[in-house]
Amino acid sequence: MLNCKDTSRLVSESQERHLSWVERIQLRLHLIICGRCRHFSKNLDSLRTALRQFNSPNADVNKDNHDSSH
């Protein structure tokens, strides 16, 4: 049985490669019983979408009011 830490890693992996069928089943089983990991999985999907949209003019600021500090 996967724990949340392993699951979080597997969720990230799933964004990189096809999971084996064993991994997929393990992941699915854990997500069924764990709401927190379900959130995590959804949130990573949102994160990926956000990055795509970040790379567009819509994510830019007006030149005048932006001064970033790092």
Add this chain to the structure above:
Amino acid sequence: MQSENQDTVPNEDLASVFNDENYVKSLQATLLQFARMQLSDHQLAEDAVQEALIGAMKNAQSFHGRAAFKTWVFAILKNKIADILRKRHHSAEINNQGDDDSTDEEQLSRLFNERGHWHKGLAPNHWHDPEHAFKQEQFWRVLETCLEKLPARQAKVFLMRETLGLDSEEICAQEGLSTSNLHVLLYRARMRLQTCLEMRWFSEEDRHA
């Protein structure tokens, strides 16, 4: 959020943006300010900034927004600076960015208890209406901040993956990483970003609704 200037031209070609002298000067100044804070040697800082800009230019056509491009240039610059500092000190990696493996591992491990379950207060929550967030300028500033907080190496490979759209093989080849190294870096970046966005945006949803 519309302005009369060039920033919101759809499908802007970032490569042509370099013809805009004011833009380049302003970007260079910001980069230089950052580099000088990290490196005492002004010449070294200027060189690092030049190299970062030239390096970033290679992928300019993949960027369609200035915020994303700026984040990318900064990631390259941070890595250059980390390389310089590492050489200067000759020894083990400079740890101020948390790039050090054991520090990062440690920080992320704190999210989980001894049985590997999420710690109660630190577990991911439901993000209410991300699409609504994407329509708000302030959200993008928060995302930018979260990206800027990533350790240099994580930031660079994460952007290569999620913004340049390079696949694992290409990134590994360019960065001299094994696939498993890369996946670990991406995992850590995602964990940090998830936490950061949740803390700085989605957990304050009442404010932003």
